[in-house]
Amino acid sequence: MNDKKPVRNQNTISRKIESETLILNLLTKQYHILNETAGKIWELSDGNHTIEEIAAEICKEYESTVDVVKEDVLRTVEGLTKVGVIVME
Numbered sequence: 001m002n003d004k005k006p007v008r009n010q011n012t013i014s015r016k017i018e019s020e021t022l023i024l025n026l027l028t029k030q031y032h033i034l035n036e037t038a039g040k041i042w043e044l045s046d047g048n049h050t051i052e053e054i055a056a057e058i059c060k061e062y063e064s065t066v067d068v069v070k071e072d073v074l075r076t077v078e079g080l081t082k083v084g085v086i087v088m089e
Contacts, residue, residue, distance in 0.1 A: 003050070004050075004088040004089060005045075005047050005048065005049060005050055005088070005089055006041075006045035006047075006049075006051070006054070006077045006080075006081070006086045006087070006088055006089075007045060007046065007047040007086065007087050007088070007089050008042065008045050008046065008085065008086060009025070009084060009085050009086060009087055011025060011026045011027045012024060012025050012026060012085050013026065014042065016039065019035070019036040019039075020033055020034060020035060020036065020039060021033070021034040021038070021039030021042055021043075022034075023042065023085050025083070025084055025085055027084070028084060030083065032080075032083060032085060037058065037062075037072075037076075038076050038080075040057070040058060040061070041054055041058070041073055041076050041077065041080075042080070042085075042086075044057055045077065045080075045086050047089055051070060051073055051074055051077060052066070052070060054073050054077075055069040055070040055072075055073045058072075058073060
């Protein structure tokens, strides 16, 4: 999974509502509400950033090590992949 990059599923739409991000999967009609950090991960899942690069961006905003943040990013991306709103390419 290290060389693959997360990409937002084309069958989704999202809206930022204050500090949260609302994602709607147009195929399943399911919606997901992401907190601020997960929303940032969602935004960076554009096919141009690896998990490591996303973690480095998150670290710029929060005081934590890349290794700790990388685990959180990986867990978030895996969860969003399971519900079909992110794919790994």
